[in-house]
Amino acid sequence: xxxxxxxxxxxxxxxxxxxxxxxxxxxxxxxxxxxxxxxxxxxxxxxxxxxxxxxxxxxxxxxxxxxxxxxxxxxxxxxxxxxxxxxxxxxxxxxxxxxxxxxxxxxxxxxxxxxxxxxxxxxxxxxxxxxxxxxxxxxxxxxxxxxxxxxxxxxxxxxxxxxxxxxxxxxxxxxxxxxxxxxxxxxxxxxxxxxxxxxxxxxxxxxxxxxxxxxxxxxxxxxxxxxxxxxxxxxxxxxxxxxxxxxxxxxxxxxxxxxxxxxxxxxxxxxxxxxxxxxxxxxxxxxxxxxxxxxxxxxxxxxxxxxxxxxxxxxxxxxxxxxxxxxxxxxxxxxxxxxxxxxxxxxxxxxxxxxxxxxxxxxxxxxxxxxxxxxxxxxxxxxxxxxxxxx
Numbered sequence: 001x002x003x004x005x006x007x008x009x010x011x012x013x014x015x016x017x018x019x020x021x022x023x024x025x026x027x028x029x030x031x032x033x034x035x036x037x038x039x040x041x042x043x044x045x046x047x048x049x050x051x052x053x054x055x056x057x058x059x060x061x062x063x064x065x066x067x068x069x070x071x072x073x074x075x076x077x078x079x080x081x082x083x084x085x086x087x088x089x090x091x092x093x094x095x096x097x098x099x100x101x102x103x104x105x106x107x108x109x110x111x112x113x114x115x116x117x118x119x120x121x122x123x124x125x126x127x128x129x130x131x132x133x134x135x136x137x138x139x140x141x142x143x144x145x146x147x148x149x150x151x152x153x154x155x156x157x158x159x160x161x162x163x164x165x166x167x168x169x170x171x172x173x174x175x176x177x178x179x180x181x182x183x184x185x186x187x188x189x190x191x192x193x194x195x196x197x198x199x200x201x202x203x204x205x206x207x208x209x210x211x212x213x214x215x216x217x218x219x220x221x222x223x224x225x226x227x228x229x230x231x232x233x234x235x236x237x238x239x240x241x242x243x244x245x246x247x248x249x250x251x252x253x254x255x256x257x258x259x260x261x262x263x264x265x266x267x268x269x270x271x272x273x274x275x276x277x278x279x280x281x282x283x284x285x286x287x288x289x290x291x292x293x294x295x296x297x298x299x300x301x302x303x304x305x306x307x308x309x310x311x312x313x314x315x316x317x318x319x320x321x322x323x324x325x326x327x328x329x330x331x332x333x334x335x336x337x338x339x340x341x342x343x344x345x346x347x348x349x350x351x352x353x354x355x356x357x358x359x360x361x362x363x364x365x366x367x368x369x370x371x372x373x374x375x376x377x378x379x380x381x382x383x384x385x386x387x388x389x390x391x
Contacts, residue, residue: 004390005034006100006101006102006387006390007100007101008029008037008101008102008386009095009100009102010022010038010104011038011039011040011105011112012039012105012106012109013060013108013109014040014043014044014060014064015062015064015234016044016047016064016233016234017128017234017300018107018128019040019047020047020128021126021128021206021302021305022104022128022184024208024378024379025104025207026038026048026051027052028379028380028382028383029387030051030053032383035054036054037053037054037094038051038054039058039109040055041058041060042055042057045057056094058087059086059090061079061083061086062083074144080110081153081160083109083111084160087111088111088164091112091115095115096119099121101122102389103122103123103124104124104126105126106128107125107127107128110174113166113168114161118165122389122390123180124180124385125178125181125182126181126182126184127183127185128301129322130183130185130191130322131181131201132177133191133195134192134195135192136176136192137172137176141172141176154171157171158170158171177200179200180200180389181202182204182382183201183202183203184204184205184207184382185205186203186206186308186309186376188308188329188372189301189305189329203376204378204379204385205305205309206306206309207382208309208378216284217258217287223255225254226257226258226294227249227256227296227353228283228295229245229249229259229260229296230283230295230296231262232300232302232319233262235320235323236262236263236264236265237262237265238265238319238341239265241317242259244345245296245346246259246270246273246274247346248347248353249274249277249349249353250273251274255276257277258277258278258280258288259278259279260281260283261279261280263281263282285306290310292310293312293313294353295312296314296315297314297317298319299316299318299323299324299326299327299336304326304329305373307330307335308333308335308373309373309374310370312366313356313363314335314336315336315338315353316330316331316337317338317339317341317344319341333365334361335362335366336356337355337356
């Protein structure tokens, strides 16, 4: 237990990849006796309320339901600014009347930082993705600011900060340099980790909970090896890729295959399903990874981190955004092979799996990185660090 019961607020956005990584931290804080409020769209209340947190509802304007994100990066960043602008009044109405002792926030939840700064309360960012490093502005951010629309975006962001009364009015500092951040990823996945400011950032690794708190999956009797295929929650409209997986791994001797196809694909589009394959729209990924022998993943940061933490060799098939960088990082770490979607024929997929699981160096690296990830502390360490901000 903490020294005192506190009101801890979490503010996030309704993208599943932004909600799942911190849920076990929220559950742990509730279990330690704290009152936790969680601000998000009611669309994800089914994920939040089982943790014991109290939902503080606001209506999101992010295109999460249909996954219709713009390809232009400035336009995509503008959506998160729009989210912060429209969410702030509703969140202020609640938290000005019922202030939290500490505010936790996702990287896309700008309104949370405004509220904490105007109230003079502690603030901790929970990052589900890699964080910035010394030189990030020059190496990554600067090229973005030369794109069409960037000047208008920066001007609008700065004007909003000035109007809100936030104490951090520099846009780059506000959006990219939190005073305290917990990185919910293994340090091994962090680019340029030697240049990360560890006085403000702590890597706690993937945050899981007790097995009893999660949905479980039972390995079928007689399954010699298990393969999980999942492209995550967003970029799953890939029926041809799934058909190639069925052709590659259907009736493959000794293998049981769990194929997650998401909510956008009808199983009927896949044709006949081999007897060694189970097709699902959603799976308890952690439970399966703990029993799996290989993992075909889109290389989203959450799935990459879970694969490393489970010590499972991976085939990375990146789909969008940071997944290409993550895929290359997994290959660099020696635990994965990368296959781009355009190259993912049945033959390539089958040969890549055979090569992956037969490589003793991949097995050795996977086991080593699993040990490293477990030492980072995960959920309990994250909760300890949050409680330390309470004074």
